[in-house]
Amino acid sequence: MRHTLPIAPQFYVTAPQPCPYLEGRMERKLFTALQGETSEKLNNSLSKQGFRRSQNVLYRPSCSDCTACLSARIRVSAFQPNRSQRKCINRNADMRRNASSPWATEEQYALFRKYLEARHAEGGMADMDIFEFAAMIEETPIRSRIIEYARPEGAGRELAAVCLTDVLDDGLSMVYSFYDADLTKRSLGTYIILDHIDIAREAGLEFVYLGYWVPGSPKMGYKANFAGVEIYKGGRWQPMGDPNAHEEEIHPLSVEPIAEQVAHLTLPDSLPAADKS
Template sequence: MERKLFTALQGGNAGPLNDSLSKQGFRRSQNVLYRPTCVDCNACLSARIRVKDFVPTKSQKRAAKKNAYLKRSATSPWATEAQYEMFREYLEARHSDGGMADMDVFEFAAMIEETPIRTRLIEYYTPETETLSRTLSATCLTDLLDDGLSMVYSFYKPELTKDSLGTFIILDHIEIAREAGLPYVYLGYWVPGSQKMGYKARFSALEVFTDGEWVKVEDPNSFSPTSPEGLNEPIAQQVANISLPQGDDGAPDGTYPVTEL
């Protein structure tokens, strides 16, 4: 039985709250921040890359070279028909049985547009030529945190899977963060041993949030999270252990009800 802690993102304190809780293993979904807190399982681990320590592998260098022709465009989060069509193709090809499989155009627009924080829609296009118009190839919804970039959700043309386009999007975000002087790129949750999430473990300088701290992942194949003793703590105690953003007077900045789901 899945269990999560979640809280609403709203008001003028939404940005600091997103920054603070992202550093504590939470992820954003529209106007909600959540973190798995299952009683008998701690397999879902929030993962991020240390930008300054990242070194690409040979295959990642090939992916960067293969997709170097793509042009990047960062815009405000606004959904388009072209994005939705590509999103549907992506789901049908790669995640037809996933939780988003039934998402309609209105829900898609809400996923992109409903955000009270600094968010960008980063699109990748084939360049326009004399004979071909500009074509959308990939899109990533990305939050701007005070210590990095958080890749909320990315998707691309399924026929470009062979070009390792998903890998390229992460590599490009590492480069964006490096140029901006941001130390981390947040990848979302990684489950050791999961085939679908295995691509995250192929990036060097990876670390995960477990047992209240970020831990370096030296060898993904042998890595296991720390003892899940704290998972059986009462929800109230888990909430009490969460650090909230501080106001000028040193007190928690605002009230954020964290709830069990």
């Protein structure tokens, strides 16, 4: 089923499928393609309205009767590491960061497979082959970087973690990250976020976008552990505050109809405004 503004871009809705975060729920996504000269501006604009990028697509959860998924970001100026996070930084002081253009390697893919087998063996990416992996990394119409973290190993290095990162006009968006799950004491998932906060601060960027936070989902609980976290709720960004104060709304009337959601989107100045009448 397709819903469009009276001008490009066009918006579509996926068919319902089982939710990967909350058992017994069905998920649905609103999405649009990133293409042409306006891709960068469209990505910047819609990222500020709760959308995420996957290759050349921008999407946002739009489930018919659930509003559990909330886009989350860290306001860099409001972040201060807690005691546990300072220890994490110290434990990984030997890590070496390398940022480059998004190009997939066999070394990355081997680490990716190891990560999936340890953490997401039943997930939607479990069957991804090296060609699909390369597409995930390399098919980007906007400014993206692949950031590798490696430990010194003799005269060479040992790849420990990787993050595909988009550079927005107001921050960094962590599109997808994976790491060596055997290095549990290093808390590499936390370390990658902490390092991205440093990168954003050094670049003068305001935010680090983390993807979606889902109240009640153990998979997403770690995102609430960072100071300065904001969530996109009720059409605006707001401080998360107490994570336990947020509960998903499950009701047929808790979600706007798709056509109204599209009409309420704000598009870049370079595109004609949506008809909100």
